[in-house]
Amino acid sequence: MVQLMPKAIVLPLISLFLILLSLGRLDAQEQGAEPAVQAPPSASELAPADSAESYISGYRDRYVESETEMKQLWISLLGAREERDLRKVNETAFALEEIRTQLGYDNLENYSNELLAFAQKELDSQNREGAAFYLRKALQLSPSSPMLLLHAARVADKSGGSEFNGLYLKGLLQGVRQRHTLVASSIRVIYPLMWALTLGFLAAAIMYLSSSMARIIGVASTFAPGRIRGFVAAPAVSLLLIAPLFYGPIWCMAVWSIAALLATRDKQWLTFWGGALVCLWGLVIPIREHGAAWLGDHGVDTLLRVSSGVFQPGDEESLRVMLKQNQGSGAGWLALGEVLMRSGQYEHAHQALDRASRLMPSHSEPRHLLALISFLTGRSAEAADQMKQLESEGLGSAGFYFNYSKVQFDLLDTAASRELYDRANSIDRELVQNLQLKEEKLGLANPVTLALDRVPFTAVLRSALVSKTNSESQIAARCMNLMGFKRPLYISLLGAAIMLMFITFSTKRRLSRSSSYFSEYRLPPLLYGTLRLIPAGSLALNDRPSRCFLLCAVISLLTLPLIEWPVETQNLIHLLRGFELHYTFVFWFFVLACSYLGFNSFSSEDAEQR
Amino acid sequence: MLTGMLNSENLSSVLRGISQKRQNGLMEISFPDGAVTVVFSAGKVVDFIDPVSPGCSEVMRRLSNAGYGEEIDDVGEMETYSDLFRALNNRSGEHRLVDEETFKKVIRHRILDRLYMLNLDHSAIYSFKIQMPEYDRDFSPAISVGQILLDRVALETDGERFVKRFKPGCMIALSTSGGDALSEEEQAVFAALDKPRTLEELRSRLILSCYHFQSALLSLFDRAALDVNFPESATNQASELSCELVNALEESTERPYIASDQLKVEPEFEPNGQPQETARQDDPLTSRVLHVTSPAASGAPKSVGPVVNLTDEGEEGEGLAPSFLTILNVKLLNSNAVPNTSVILLLAAAVVVAVGTWGKYLKGF
Incomplete structure (x- = not known):
């Protein structure tokens, strides 16, 4: 049936959903669904940490x-x-x-x-x-x-x-x-995605386990003594499958994954996916909580925005606050240097960039900006030398050639300037035209008319590794709530154990012992018909639990905006102003199509075989 | 699906019914304390499945006794005879290679042995499910039901004569260098008697089923090709010899359900004062007693070699029919109502518990 689900429909739907999800969350945040980023402290609250920061103090x-x-x-x-x-x-x-x-x-x-x-x-x-x-x-x-x-x-x-x-x-x-939107989206999309996968797994697992109950009891009976296996196998299996329901969805997923292993004649990947999901929960909780705490920092938000080339009032102050807490952030000093340079504070910008250069020796961006400061402060010859050096090191972006062209123009070397300009134009015509327009308006030696290199994204992400105290407690609370463990490592280990069990477990031998039990079993017609009608249910009935899981996960993901849970999906549907009805229609059409195709995609022989 | 009671009286008719209809399927024979499955393909027996003693393990044990090297460690994990065959011929070190024909013979004799040793003195419940069986088509034999039934009869009728000729502990040697046309089994006995050997030693060295072993020895004996000596000291050592015999039988699968490491031999006293030995089995799965009567001691044996009777402990003499609970136990493992109830319980619990209690887990997301 999966072949019948046109990818051309599913993939764009998912992509659109993810983009909207991230933006919807941002929207919800602005409307007060979650506390907004913290306001930066006033300048008086900040004291310079060392002599290198002396230039930062004061406005x-x-x-x-x-x-x-x-x-x-x-x-x-x-x-x-x-x-x-x-x-x-x-x-x-x-x-x-x-x-x-x-x-x-x-x-x-x-x-x-x-x-x-x-x-x-x-x-x-x-x-x-x-x-x-x-x-x-x-x-x-x-x-x-x-x-x-x-x-x-x-x-x-x-x-x-x-x-x-x-x-x-x-x-x-x-x-x-814009990077800050993308990073925020990636962080905020984690829980909705995980829940969609988890709910999809649980739906697929319960349908698959229901359709394979006879096999599970048959296999379980081989563990019991011969005289009593008929009496104890079924109650024991029922207890095993129902008990984890009382301990929450993740425990349920773990136990049902193992049960699915017993249910299969051949190894089915559903068990592996279950283990992988449990393992993934242990991994994503710290990433999500650290990420949220990281993004909650106004300085980080500013850093991400500035690294995307988007400047706003108040950037300098935000970055100062961030650098006070994390003075080893090369990306932070580089961003501050850019902001200071754009505001004409060349001396302070030089110091910030010098520090960034020392912290990021392998990156050429700080030295490029230092060369630009030389140019802006009237030392064009020195700037030309620095840029020549950078060019020999392999720097060759459109922005760099455009800036180099301006330096050469200032040195009255028109031929070289023209050549560099052409080179920049051939790489990125749009950028050059935009800068040209600004130059015509604001003059040659204005920092706003220069092309600034973006702060390297890898360097930006490195500052995310700085642990936040409040995120640790949040991680422990999340893990306790979900699994009863304080450390996410234990959740991951449990998932890894399930995956290992899947890899090492041999089903054939055990099944050969139990193949004679319930061999005439058929699901009751009412239950069988109901499961076939449920979208993806026929996949579970026909021993394709992994595909069933994927389809259930997609349906779960599309359902989240409608039920506005988890919190990241709140207001998401309202972003589709005027299209809410369309979305609802498309959603139900998809669900009914899955149901219809599933019901009809397996022949009557398949049903008879079951 | 055919179900019913199986005993020594109706075994022949049940098996012949399946054979004549050339049916495919699995015949599960449920004893009070365990079940075995006979696999049929086109009315012929192609495999014998015993959960307690997997086929590959038994085949490996026979090969090992016959001098084909030590047992492979992970033989219990092997799923098909093909896996074992590959593993045998791929193992490192000095081992005799096992050719395909020999391997097939071992499997054949193993299945025959298990079928000969089915004890149906007490009724068992059988259920025959018609389905395409899954078995190793490369190595599994196709044994006709008629052959099995005839062999079982011959095993019983010639057993008395065999026990008279070949007492436990007797030394067997060749008295001739051969010359007459020998059957395949006789040739195997000849080859194994490169020097005088005790009955038990010879038995363990051959891959033959108990019927083929018995018939080959009797045939050779009748043609005066064998010298059989029974040392006098053996009478005084009857107990020890019987122990050896029991162990030999253990190794040669004449004990279908019992783990050898849990076998204890303890002396018993008959009313007439003649010694008898009982190998007592404490296997938690079977809880059966294996009575091995030494023919040499009892003097008047009535069956082949040691008489092996599998009886329910505590139920001895209570009649042939299994108890109500035993039947219910088997019925429950084949009743559709059992999994249906479990499914309904699971679905109902999933809805009720998830709606009722999962709020606290989802809170905060």
Whole structure:
């Protein structure tokens, strides 16, 4: 039947589900389903850890000025809104956008969110034009924020705007492009996926065990003394299968995996999958909880965002807090250097990058940025030498050639500059054009017009290994709740033992002894018919429990958004604004198709053989 | 599915019924304390399955006794005769290679031995399930039911004569270098008698079934090809010799269900004062007593070699029919209601328990 399930339908459905799941979780978080990332402490709370951090303490004049100017503009915008002076609101928004561009920020999410809230209020008061206006202003200040784009799509849909699809797709694309969204999605998708697999396994196992009950009792009877095996085998098997239900789903999965081993004439991989899932639970709980604690750190969130090339106000402060706790993070120093350089604090940026260079000697990115600081501070010849050295070491990205071209241009070597420009253009035309546009607007020696290398992702992930105290207790609590063990290692060991049992267990010999018991057994027609009607039930009935498990897992995964459990799937269905009904229809169509195909995919001879 | 009681009276008709219809299937014979299965293919016996003593283990033991090297460690784990054959000819060290013909003979004689030794003095329950049997087609023989039935009769009728001629502990030697046309079994006996040997020693060295061993020895004896001497000291050592015989029988599968390591031999006294030995079995599975009567001591044997009677401990003399509980035990292992009840219980418990108690496990997710 699996062959009949078109992959072309299943795979896109799963992919879409995963993307939506991650975004839905983010959405839920914003709406308060889970505490948002912690607010960074104020500057006064931070004290420099050593002399190298001395440059970090205190606020830079330009940064403060910019912040102040933005705040003043924002207050002005709020006043204009109170007076319902949309013209002034419009002008102020343009001024804010101007500052955003000058400072090299990609989004002003805080302001945009408030503008979006204004749009919603206008919508509630049936003022669609006002709503559309605030919506446009929100997008103007944050054109590449995935969450804002998705929220904007919903508001646009409500206000009757036609741009819903465009905004929605743009939001999804931005979400995929940005590392912090991807990492957050990967972490948050763990529990829904694990539960889908677990529930799928339990459904498949119970159907398979039910259809193979006679075989299990037959095999179990060989363990009992001959005089009493008829009396004790069935009660013992029933007890063995029912008892783990009282100890929760994971224990159930473990015991039923072993029972499935006895049920098979030939080795069925269902037992192996059960063991693997138990083992996986022991592995993913620490990853998920550590990951959640890691992402809960505002500095890490900033680091991920900056490493994706997305800058926002407040980045420097977040990174300072993070570096105070983890001074060995090369990626953190590199990100801070980038942020400082973009805000024109070249001396401090130089120190940060120098430190990053020492912590990441094998990476060329810090030295590339150091060369750019030389260029920005008027030492173009020195910058050219550094870049030549980097080129000889193999650095050859479009951004690097573009920057090198600017340095050569500053040194009046037009031919070399042109050649490097062409080289950059041939590698990534879009990037070069974007930077060219900024350069025309902001000038040659502006950090915002330079191409910055992304912070290496491997270096970013390394900082995830720094253990968080609160995650340890959370891990222990999760394990205790699920299995009664405090350490996830024990859960993994149990799973590994089941897998080992599957590998070493020989079924034929034992089955040869019991093959004569219940050999005339047939499932009662009512039960047999019911199991065939259940999606994937016919796979279990026809000795294909692994395929049954996979299909049940897919159905479970698709069910989670509808039941809004676990918490990561909350609000997921609401992201499909206008498509909830479509999703529900597709879901039921899939389920009924599985049921229909399963019911008809096995011939009457197969049924007779059973 | 055919079911019913099986005893020495109706064995012939039941087996012939299966043979004449050329049926395929498994005939499970349930004794009060265990069951064995005879595998039929096209009305012929192709295998004999005993959960306690797997076929590969028995074949290996016979080969080992016959001088084909030490037993393989993991023979108990082997599932088919083919596995054993491969393992025998792939093992390292100095071992005689086992050719395919010899291997097949060992299997054949092993199955025959088990069928000859089926004790149906007390009724057993049999059930014959028609199905395509799974067996090792490369090595399993196809033994006709008629041959088995005839051999069983011959084994019994010639047994008395055999015991008279070949008393336990007797020394057997060749008195001629042969010359006459010899049957395959006789040739095997000839080859094994490269020097004088005791009856037990000779028995253990041959892969023949008890019937073929008996008929070959009698045939050679009748043609005066054998010298049989019974040492006088053997009378005084009857007990020891009997022990040896018991052990030899153990090794030669004339004890279908009993683990040899749990066998104890203890003397008993008959009312007439003549010694008799009883090998007592404490196997928890069978709890049966194996009575091995020394023909030399009793003087008037009535059966082949040692008389082996399998009786229910504590039920001796209570009649031939198995108890109600025994029948119920067997019935429960074939009743559809048993697995059906378990399935319904499992499904109901899964729904009720999962809905009622799993909330605390899922909380927090």
